[in-house]
Each structure stands twice: as C-alpha cells, then as structure tokens.
Amino acid sequence: MSSVSSDKIYLDNLAVGLEFHSGEQPVEADQIIAFASQFDPQPFHLDAEAAKGTFFQGLVASGWHTMAITMKLIVESVPFADGIIGAGGEISWPRPTRPGDTLYVRSSVLEITPSRSKPDRAIVTVECLTFGQDDEVRQKFTTKLVAFRKKD
C-alpha cells in the first residue's frame, strides 16, 4: 500500500489500497462545549458535572463534532484535485471523543467505480478511520466521493 500526502491527485492517479494519513488535532473541553452549544445541546456534551450521571459518565464530544474535525483532517490530507465531494456515507462511533483526546485520520481507497454515463468521473469508496492518541478508533466513516479525470 502506498501513502500520498501532498500533490493534487486525479482519478487517473487513484488506486485501490492507496492510503492517506492526516495530521493531528487536539480536542479540548471548551471546543466540545462550544460545538455542542450550537449544534448538539445535550447535558453529556455541555457540562462535565451534569455528564457524570448520563450514559457516557462524563463529558464527550458530539459525534458530529468528531465528524467535523475528521472532515477538516480529510480535506488537509486527501488531495483530490477537484476537492472532497461526498455523496454520502456510513458512520459509527465505537467510542466517544473525550476532552484531551488528540485525533488523527487514516483514509484508504476501498473501491473505484467508473461512472457509466459520465466517462470523466468515478465514485471512489473511501474508508476514513479516526483514531485517538491511544490508537483506539473513535469513528468509522465510509464515504462515496466523486473523483474526476484530469482535463486535457
């Protein structure tokens, strides 16, 4: 398996097995609370004390905060020439992100399906695993991206 991290790449350069490694992003309690206040205002994302009596037994990041940080790390590390254009995907959180965690993402090309109707593009299935500093998976995300051939 190859690893790529800098040059812009086109569909022409993509291959199953190609991997991309992101940088690291620390996640602190104040960021968790700020994101949740705006988008996921629930006790276990807003207040460490209130979170103790919940399912999570402590403050945890919204799963969508973990996903949003993951997206930033993907944009920085998966250099598709025309951008990261996702049609959708499947997501799961084996364990939550907690204050003090440092996240990084490994993205792997699983499948490339050329478009039948539009020969300039393909759907590329990419698995993006988000790890913490303990190398335990915080999020599994498998997405279908649109990738384009280099224009002449």
Added chain:
Amino acid sequence: MSSVSSDKIYLDNLAVGLEFHSGEQPVEADQIIAFASQFDPQPFHLDAEAAKGTFFQGLVASGWHTMAITMKLIVESVPFADGIIGAGGEISWPRPTRPGDTLYVRSSVLEITPSRSKPDRAIVTVECLTFGQDDEVRQKFTTKLVAFRKKD
C-alpha cells in the same frame, strides 16, 4: 401515524410509525462560510465567487453543516428522555443546502429492536429527512439510537 412534539418519552412510549416534526432553521452565507472555515475549508463552501467554477456552481453548505443543523433540530424535536444517543447511521445529500435555504426535519421511527442482553433498552432506527423551504430533501439520515425504559 402519530405526531409527538413536547413531553419526554421513554422506550415504553415509542412505536414504529411515530413521527416528530422540528422547527425551522434558516441558513445564511455567513454561517456556511464560518462553519466551513473551521471544518470543511474548500472553495465551494468558502467563497461564492470561487464556487462558481466548481462542481456545485455556487456556494453550498458543507454536508456536515447540514448534518449539524439537522442534529440541533432533532435534539429540539425528538424528546427521548435520556437524550439522543446515536451509535451511528447512514447519510446522503440528494442536493446541497444553499444560502437562503430554511431547513426543517421530519423524524420517523422505522424499527425498534430490544437489546437481548440489557432489558432496560432497545436500538431504535429513526429516519430523519431534512427538507428545504421548497420541500425538497437536502439530506437523508437513518440512525440507530439507544432508548431506555422508564426506571421504576
């Protein structure tokens, strides 16, 4: 099909077919750009002029911004007593959210699967459709939530 919008509900009160309707949330260009600057810094999410030459032919919200707004609307409209605790889900964006759109969410209970090992809870599959002011779907999200029975 019933519609519920206020009281806190437990697993005991849930039934397949139950629907929840959210309020409305307008989405403006400055919010789209602010979210994308932090989490999805790509030309089609950051700059209306630069976005014209891209796949989207204009400024569009990050799909994760649509999801984050959807989550806020779900938290406000799906009153699970112990909170919205998601194990994961499937997401797709039939069309992007654009500046000036007003979003609302309809959530429907599709399936209830009692836990075999823990009789106090079940996995509840909920489909959350995010619509724009034109009633066209911006996002389809199907999630598996944990719901608990009322404690004695």
